[in-house]
Amino acid sequence: MTLSTSPSRSSSSRTAKGPTADGIAAAPSAGVVFREGLGRLFSACWERRLIFIPSVLSGVAFALLQVLTSTVIGQVTQDVIVPSFESGNPVPGAVAAAGLLVAGIAVLRAVTVVGRRTLASVTQFHLIADYRLRLTRRLSELPLLWHRRQSTGTLLSTMYSDIEATFFAIAPFPFALATLAMLAYAVVVVAGIDPVLLLIMVVTVAILMALNMIFQAKAAPIALESQRLRAEVSEIAHESFDGAGVVKSLGREDAEEVRFVDAADRLRRNGIRLGYVRGWFDPVIDALPNVAILLVTLVGTWRIGQGALTTGQLVQVAYLFTLMALPLRSFGWVLGDLSRVVVGWRRTRRILTARDRLGYGTRTAPDTGRPARVEFQGVTLEYRDSHSATGRTRPDAVALHEVDLTADAETDGRVVAIVGATGSGKSTLTLLASRLLDPTDGRITLDGVDLRDLTADSLAESVALVLQQAFVFDSSVRDNVTLGENFSDADVRWALRIAQAEGFVDALPEGLDTVLGERGGSLSGGQRQRIALARALVRRPRLLVLDDATSACDPAVEAAILEGIHREITETTLLVVAYRKSTIAIASRVVFLENGRITATGSHAELLADVPAYRALVEAYDEAAIAHELLESERAELEDRAAAAASNERARAERERADAEIAERKRAERERAEREHGKREPSPDDPEVWVELAEERHRTDCDDEDRLMEER
Ligand SMILES: Nc1ncnc2c1ncn2[C@@H]1O[C@H](COP(=O)(O)OP(=O)(O)OP(=O)(O)O)[C@@H](O)[C@H]1O
Ligand SMILES: [Mg+2]
Structure with missing residues (x-):
C-alpha cells in the first residue's frame, strides 16, 4: 500500500499503470x-x-x-x-x-x-x-x-x-x-x-x-x-x-x-x-x-x-x-x-481481452499413490514487463537462473527445505512448483508430466500451495477448510489437528460452525495461517508447498505442524521455505538458493559443515529468532489486551494492529540479520568475529527492546 500524501501521485502514476495500448488512457x-x-x-x-x-x-x-x-x-x-x-x-x-x-x-x-x-x-x-x-x-x-x-x-x-x-x-x-x-x-x-x-x-x-x-x-x-x-x-x-x-x-x-x-x-x-x-x-x-x-x-x-x-x-x-x-x-x-x-x-x-492466460493441458497426473516426484529441469524465470508499486514498469528481472532440482521422496526423503536470503527466489520457486507461474525457459514435471500438460482439476488435486498471507473467507471454519467440497467433519478435524488448529477452533463459540468474519478478523495471524494450512491438508495433495506459511506461529507450533505432516501424511512431498533452524532440521534435504541459483544441496548438517554462506545465513536467522521470541511474547500481551477490549470491533482493530506491527518488525529483524550477515560474513575459523557480532546484535536488540518499552 502506498502511504504517499502527494496529490500529484494520482493522475500521472495511475495513468501510467493503465495500459495505453488498450486505448483506455486517451479520450476518444x-x-x-x-x-x-x-x-x-x-x-x-x-x-x-x-x-x-x-x-x-x-x-x-x-x-x-x-x-x-x-x-x-x-x-x-x-x-x-x-x-x-x-x-x-x-x-x-x-x-x-x-x-x-x-x-x-x-x-x-x-x-x-x-x-x-x-x-x-x-x-x-x-x-x-x-x-x-x-x-x-x-x-x-x-x-x-x-x-x-x-x-x-x-x-x-x-x-x-x-x-x-x-x-x-x-x-x-x-x-x-x-x-x-x-x-x-x-x-x-x-x-x-x-x-x-x-x-x-x-x-x-x-x-x-x-x-x-x-x-x-x-x-x-x-x-x-x-x-x-x-x-x-x-x-x-x-x-x-x-x-x-x-x-x-x-x-x-x-x-x-x-x-x-x-x-x-x-x-x-x-x-x-x-x-x-x-x-x-x-x-x-x-x-x-x-x-x-x-x-x-x-x-x-x-x-x-x-x-x-x-x-x-x-x-x-x-x-x-x-x-x-x-x-x-x-x-x-x-x-x-x-x-x-x-x-x-x-x-x-x-x-x-487481457491476453495473459495460463492455459491447461489435457493430462492427469499418474496416480502413483506415493509422494509426488517433482523435477525442475533448467528452469529460468524472468519477470517481464512487471510494474513496481509506483506504477512504473520495472526492467525485466531474472529471478531464477537455470535451476535443476529434484524432490523425490524415494531418494531425498519427503521434506525438502528451500533456504535463501531475501530476494533469492524462494517464493518464485514455490509459485513455479504449484504452477501459479510458468517458467520462461525449462520445464517442471510432476511424476514425469509437464505441469503445463495437466488439467486444472488434476493440478488442483495434486498440488497445494500455502502462502504467508493466509486468506480467510467470511464463513464458518468448516467452509473455510472445505471451500464447499465434500469433506466429512472427521476429515476437517484431522486436517485441523495436524495444522495445530483443533484446539483453538474447539474453543470458538460454535466450534466448526463459528463464522470467522471478513478476512478472519477475529483470529490472530498465526491462527489464520493454521486454518489456511488445514485447507490444503484436507485435500491430501501429493505435493504440498509451504512458502513461509507458518511464519506467524511460534517455533514450537511450527515444529509440531511439520512433524505432524511428516508423520501423518505419508503420501505427500513437502517443499517448504524455511527460516528456522528447527524447521530446516526436519528436512531430509536442503536446497540453498543464492541470487536465483541453487548453489548447494544436501542435508542440513552437510551444508552447515561445507557451505560458509549457508552457515552464516542460518546462524543469522537463529539470532533473529531470539528477537522473534521477544516479539512473540509482546504479541501475546497485545492479544490479551485485544481480548479485553470492550467491543468486537475494537478487538479486531487491536488484533490487526498487533499482527501488522509484529509482522513488520519480524521482517525488519530478519532483513537486518541478513544484511549484517552480508556485510561481514564471519569466517568459521574466526570465533572472535562471532563473539563481536553476537554482542553487537545483543546491543541492538536491547536498544530495540528499550524503544519498544518506551513506545508502550
Ligand atoms: N512480480 C514481480 N515482478 C518483478 N520482479 C519480481 C516479482 N516478484 C519477485 N520479483 C523479484 O524476483 C526476485 C526473487 O523474488 P522472490 O519473491 O522469489 O524472493 P524470496 O526469496 O521469496 O524473498 P523473500 O525472502 O523476501 O520472500 C527478487 O529480486 C524480486 O524483486
Ligand atoms: Mg518470498
Whole structure:
C-alpha cells in the first residue's frame, strides 16, 4: 500500500499503470465515440435480442401512435372543429367521438410505454449481470502475475461502475431507435403536407444532432477522467480499509484521509465540470423543438395565407413537433451517454481481452499413490514487463537462473527445505512448483508430466500451495477448510489437528460452525495461517508447498505442524521455505538458493559443515529468532489486551494492529540479520568475529527492546 500524501501521485502514476495500448488512457474523439458507442450498444442488445427487439417494437408502436395522434387531431380540427366554428353550430356527437378516438389511442400508447420501459430495464439488467459474470470468470482465469499488477480498487470499480456505465444507455435506447421510425414516418407525413415545414423539421433535427456531437466532444474527456477518478477513489478506499491495521499502527490516519479527500475532491470537481457542460447544452437542446414549434406556427400561418396549407394541417404539424420533443430528447440522452458507454466499455474490455492466460493441458497426473516426484529441469524465470508499486514498469528481472532440482521422496526423503536470503527466489520457486507461474525457459514435471500438460482439476488435486498471507473467507471454519467440497467433519478435524488448529477452533463459540468474519478478523495471524494450512491438508495433495506459511506461529507450533505432516501424511512431498533452524532440521534435504541459483544441496548438517554462506545465513536467522521470541511474547500481551477490549470491533482493530506491527518488525529483524550477515560474513575459523557480532546484535536488540518499552 502506498502511504504517499502527494496529490500529484494520482493522475500521472495511475495513468501510467493503465495500459495505453488498450486505448483506455486517451479520450476518444466524437466520431469514434459515435461509431464505437453505437456499435457497442447494438452488439450488446443483439445478445439479448429476445427481450430487446420486443422492447423496440413497443417503442415503434408508441412512436407510430404518436404520429397517428397528430394526424387524428389534425383531421378532427379540419373536419369537426373548424366547420363547427365556421357554422357556429357545433355537433356534440362528432366532438365526443373524436375525443373517444384520441383517448383510445392514448390508452394504447400508455400500454406501449409500459411494455417498452419494462423490457428495456430487463435487457439492461440482464446485460449488466451477464458482463459481471464474464468478468468474474475472466478474472479467475487470469494468472497470478496479472493480478499482482492490478489494483483491487480499479478492478472493483470496473466490476461496478464501468459495467454500469457501459450499459447505462440501454434503458433509453429502444425509445431512441423508435424515435428514428417516428422521424421517418413524420418526414413522410410532413412531406405530404408542405415542403417548407419539412425543411424546418429537417434543419431542426440536423441542428440537434450537431449539438449532440459537440456535446460529446466536450463530455468524452471529462467522462473518461470521471471513470478513472472513480476507480482511484475506490482504490484508495479499498487500500484504507484493507490496510486499516497498518494505517492505525503507524498513525497514518490523517495522511490517508488527506489522500482520500484529495481524490474525492478531484472526482467532485470533474463531476461538476460535466454538470457545467450539460448545463449549457441541455437547455439549448431542450429549447430547440419548442423554437421549431414557434417557427412552424409562424411559417405555417404564412403558408395558410398563401393557400398552401389548411388550418387542420398546420395543427397536425405543430402537434407532431410537440409530441416529438421528448423522443428527440431520448435520442439526445443516448448520444450524450455514448462517451460513458465507450469509456466504461474500454475499461471493461481491457480485462475481458487481457491476453495473459495460463492455459491447461489435457493430462492427469499418474496416480502413483506415493509422494509426488517433482523435477525442475533448467528452469529460468524472468519477470517481464512487471510494474513496481509506483506504477512504473520495472526492467525485466531474472529471478531464477537455470535451476535443476529434484524432490523425490524415494531418494531425498519427503521434506525438502528451500533456504535463501531475501530476494533469492524462494517464493518464485514455490509459485513455479504449484504452477501459479510458468517458467520462461525449462520445464517442471510432476511424476514425469509437464505441469503445463495437466488439467486444472488434476493440478488442483495434486498440488497445494500455502502462502504467508493466509486468506480467510467470511464463513464458518468448516467452509473455510472445505471451500464447499465434500469433506466429512472427521476429515476437517484431522486436517485441523495436524495444522495445530483443533484446539483453538474447539474453543470458538460454535466450534466448526463459528463464522470467522471478513478476512478472519477475529483470529490472530498465526491462527489464520493454521486454518489456511488445514485447507490444503484436507485435500491430501501429493505435493504440498509451504512458502513461509507458518511464519506467524511460534517455533514450537511450527515444529509440531511439520512433524505432524511428516508423520501423518505419508503420501505427500513437502517443499517448504524455511527460516528456522528447527524447521530446516526436519528436512531430509536442503536446497540453498543464492541470487536465483541453487548453489548447494544436501542435508542440513552437510551444508552447515561445507557451505560458509549457508552457515552464516542460518546462524543469522537463529539470532533473529531470539528477537522473534521477544516479539512473540509482546504479541501475546497485545492479544490479551485485544481480548479485553470492550467491543468486537475494537478487538479486531487491536488484533490487526498487533499482527501488522509484529509482522513488520519480524521482517525488519530478519532483513537486518541478513544484511549484517552480508556485510561481514564471519569466517568459521574466526570465533572472535562471532563473539563481536553476537554482542553487537545483543546491543541492538536491547536498544530495540528499550524503544519498544518506551513506545508502550
Ligand atoms: N512480480 C514481480 N515482478 C518483478 N520482479 C519480481 C516479482 N516478484 C519477485 N520479483 C523479484 O524476483 C526476485 C526473487 O523474488 P522472490 O519473491 O522469489 O524472493 P524470496 O526469496 O521469496 O524473498 P523473500 O525472502 O523476501 O520472500 C527478487 O529480486 C524480486 O524483486
Ligand atoms: Mg518470498
